[in-house]
Amino acid sequence: MPLLSTATNPQWLLSASLFRLLVVGSIIGLATATLVIVLIWLKEWREGKVW
Amino acid sequence: MTDAPLLDAGLAWLLLVAFSVLWIALGVWWGKRGKGDADDYLLAGRNIGLALSTATLMASWVTGNTTLAAPEVGYTLGLWGMLGYALAGLGLFLFAPLAVRIKRLMPTGRTSGDFVRLRYGRLCWAVFLLITLAYTLGFLITQGMGAGLLLQALSGFDYRLGMVCVIGVSTTYTLFGGMRGVVGTDFIQSLLIMALLVLVAVLGYSRISVEQVYAALATENPSRLNMLLPAGLLFAWNTGLFSMGEVFHNNIWWSRVFASRPSVVFRSFVLGGLAWTTVPIVTGAIALMALAQNLDVPQVNMVFPLITAQLLGSGGAVVVFIIIFASLTSTLDSLLAASADLIAEDVVAHWLLSGASDQQIRQSARLVVVGLGLLTMLLSWQYVTSMYQLLLFTGALVASTIWPIAMGLYWPQANRQAATAAMVLGSITGLLAYVLVAPYCAALVSAAVSAVVMGLGSHWNPERFDWRLLAGR
Numbered sequence: 001m002p003l004l005s006t007a008t009n010p011q012w013l014l015s016a017s018l019f020r021l022l023v024v025g026s027i028i029g030l031a032t033a034t035l036v037i038v039l040i041w042l043k044e045w046r047e048g049k050v051w
Numbered sequence: 052m053t054d055a056p057l058l059d060a061g062l063a064w065l066l067l068v069a070f071s072v073l074w075i076a077l078g079v080w081w082g083k084r085g086k087g088d089a090d091d092y093l094l095a096g097r098n099i100g101l102a103l104s105t106a107t108l109m110a111s112w113v114t115g116n117t118t119l120a121a122p123e124v125g126y127t128l129g130l131w132g133m134l135g136y137a138l139a140g141l142g143l144f145l146f147a148p149l150a151v152r153i154k155r156l157m158p159t160g161r162t163s164g165d166f167v168r169l170r171y172g173r174l175c176w177a178v179f180l181l182i183t184l185a186y187t188l189g190f191l192i193t194q195g196m197g198a199g200l201l202l203q204a205l206s207g208f209d210y211r212l213g214m215v216c217v218i219g220v221s222t223t224y225t226l227f228g229g230m231r232g233v234v235g236t237d238f239i240q241s242l243l244i245m246a247l248l249v250l251v252a253v254l255g256y257s258r259i260s261v262e263q264v265y266a267a268l269a270t271e272n273p274s275r276l277n278m279l280l281p282a283g284l285l286f287a288w289n290t291g292l293f294s295m296g297e298v299f300h301n302n303i304w305w306s307r308v309f310a311s312r313p314s315v316v317f318r319s320f321v322l323g324g325l326a327w328t329t330v331p332i333v334t335g336a337i338a339l340m341a342l343a344q345n346l347d348v349p350q351v352n353m354v355f356p357l358i359t360a361q362l363l364g365s366g367g368a369v370v371v372f373i374i375i376f377a378s379l380t381s382t383l384d385s386l387l388a389a390s391a392d393l394i395a396e397d398v399v400a401h402w403l404l405s406g407a408s409d410q411q412i413r414q415s416a417r418l419v420v421v422g423l424g425l426l427t428m429l430l431s432w433q434y435v436t437s438m439y440q441l442l443l444f445t446g447a448l449v450a451s452t453i454w455p456i457a458m459g460l461y462w463p464q465a466n467r468q469a470a471t472a473a474m475v476l477g478s479i480t481g482l483l484a485y486v487l488v489a490p491y492c493a494a495l496v497s498a499a500v501s502a503v504v505m506g507l508g509s510h511w512n513p514e515r516f517d518w519r520l521l522a523g524r
Contacts, residue, residue: 010279011273011277011279012277012278012279013269013273013276013277013278014130014276014278016262016265016266016269019130019261019265019276020261020262020265022130022332022336023256023261023264023332023336024261026329026332026333026336027249027252027253027256027329027333027336029325029326029328029329030245030248030249030252030326030329030330030333031245031249033109033322033325033326033329034242034245034246034249034326036322036326037102037105037106037109037241037242037245037322037326038102038242040100040101040102040105041102041103041106041238044100044101044102049100049312050099050100050102050103051084051095051096051098051099051100051103051231
């Protein structure tokens with residue numbers, strides 16, 4: 001992870017691998033959350049507990 | 052990039068009419084279920100399950116700001132813009148334990164105003180109502196302006212026509228469906244938003260790889276990758292505190308607590324917070340593609356629609372239209388319904404018409420929905436400022452309520468005079484910081500001053516509050 005620092009403007013540039021983790025991880029996280037809500041709804045619907 | 056609309060006007064009209072009819076039909080249909088009393092109209096019968104509870108939190112918190120302003124800060128501040136915006140999910144997480152306590156202490160409560168009135172008395176309640184109504188109006192205006200801007204940029208509609216259409220649709224189905232209609236449509240809207248955002252992100256990053264975006268940023272815009280960017284760090288802290296203030300005080304979230312089944316309250320706030328946190332990062336990551344593509348962005352808060360249409364063509368513009376239309380309507384309906392509850396319960400039933408009947412409260416809520424809808428149209432008539440700047444302005448007000456609410460729920464010594472002073476002084480200093488220092492500082496200063504005043508005031512003059520008083524309404 002490149003860590004650069006100057007007296008006036010401190011810099012810590014995120015590495016390419018962490019950037020990839022952030023982007024891909026957030027997309028997977030959002031897709032998973034969507035699926036989880038649908039599955040919970042299906043379960044509650046079958047049990048008559050939606051409302 | 053020209054100023055030409057991204058969507059054909061005919062297609063935009065078709066989408067607008069189709070989704071408007073769908074939301075209104077669903078809202079009316081759900082509104083006809085239930086017993087039809089005030090609790091049903093204001094709180095959907097107080098028994099909604101985990102799926103609907105989580106989805107309505109998601110839909111309400113994914114606002115026009117999340118889909119327009121989160122990409123904007125991702126584009127301008129880079130990673131800390133995205134991560135900082137994602138910290139707004141903290142509000143939902145941290146409210147989860149408070150929500151359980153609220154549900155236990157106030158089994159028949161209806162609004163956040165009920166809590167403040169019973170806990171701190173009428174003076175503090177009046178200050179609280181002023182803050183929350185000012186915030187609600189600011190929030191409604193940002194959504195109204197977002198609606199006008201969206202339809203203008205996407206389809207070439209007149210700003211005012213788009214604004215009136217979106218607010219009109221939300222007002223109509225909230226009026227007829229009440230909270231049941233709002234929660235039901237929120238469920239569909241949140242799933243649409245989440246699934247379509249995933250689709251846009253996956254398709255976008257299949258056209259420009261993550262590595263290409265990173266390489267372009269590192270070469271052309273390295274500050275966007277800087278994790279020590281001062282403006283970004285300040286923004287992140289401000290957003291976290293702002294979200295706490297918003298969620299802790301606003302009746303949108305309190306009404307979800309009262310509307311949900313006791314067994315699902317904690318899990319819905321945690322799950323909703325987790326799910327929501329991914330949204331600003333995904334939309335911000337989409338906006339970063341605009342930097343990598345050197346896309347000309349004449350109006351920075353339109354970066355998300357512009358890059359999506361650029362990458363995915365007219366299909367992308369259709370998807371963006373649906374995402375932002377669903378975000379705006381799902382937030383507007385929640386704001387209208389929760390504010391109507393607050394005004395009907397607090398202002399009408401506990402002030403103007405003391406001892407109002409169930410029927411009168413329900414009727415008042417309906418009138419307030421219509422009145423607020425019309426007022427929002429009026430106040431959004433002229434596009435005056437950046438939506439995000441307006442939001443930061445209201446942050447000074449809401450952050451002052453964090454400590455009075457949190458301490459008031461757990462600490463019997465929390466003092467009513469201290470709570471009132473904390474809200475007033477926090478708001479004033481926050482607004483001064485907004486004007487004199489920087490908009491990003493508003494919520495930080497407001498929360499800090501409010502914490503000191505609340506802590507010291509309650510320490511010097513402790514109250515002995517009887518929690519049983521909260522069980523009444």
